[in-house]
Amino acid sequence: MWPKIHSNRDPRDTLLTELRKEFGAYYQLAGDWGIGLLRSHSKIAFYAMIALLLVSLVLSFTVFRHREKVALLTPVQVTTISDGFGQIMQTTGKIREIVVLKQQVDSLSAKKNLSAADSSRLIAALDRLQQLSKH
Template sequence: MWKRIHSNRDPRDTLYSEIHKEFAAYFLIAGNAGKRLAAAYPKFLFGCMILLMAMSLVLSFTVFRHPEKTNMTATQKVNPVADGFDQIIQVTGNIRETIRLKKLVDSLTAKKLLTVRDSTLLDSALDRLSRINKKARAKN
């Protein structure tokens, strides 16, 4: 078992009182020097104090200003059921459009000779199919 240690210290002894006992002479010298300086140059110290407050005011409104973040992220309500249904509806729409475009491409490629309108239609259908395919790959 642990052995109990009995401390016989005076409860009035604190860290502050011990530091004060040790360095009281130095604190007294610094206090007296401060009083003499304030008594000798009161207007100068007052001017320095006003100058420092003015500098603090200027710096707080210029250099140390932290602008608020403009790109705040908006919290969205998360509803997994609605999100799931939205994804199902979107995928279903993409599949329907893919089937429609595939039929269009098959009918146009079956022709022997394409008109300008047919070739433009074929080009736009193939472009749309590639965009749908890229979207599907990006989500996975």
């Protein structure tokens, strides 16, 4: 078994407070330096911010625009669903036709004597069954 480790740390101490204790002086120096730079060159900083906003505006409406992809995604999904439903309906129709043809073949093959009309119906039904089984 692992022995219990007892810690005598203050429960109010968090990772952020410990990082602030360790590196707070460096962040304070960097903040003071940044504020001093902005105060001494305020017009340059202002014009740089305006330029960055304008560049961002131009890029967002030209380079980073993706309107074609959004327009193509929606119709593709709708046509796929409708094509799938159409295939299901076609398959259901073929199955119904196969059942009817098999009933016809069974009723004709149960007869002892076939007339010429019965023979031609039997041959046509068997041919159609063969065609449907290939697809």
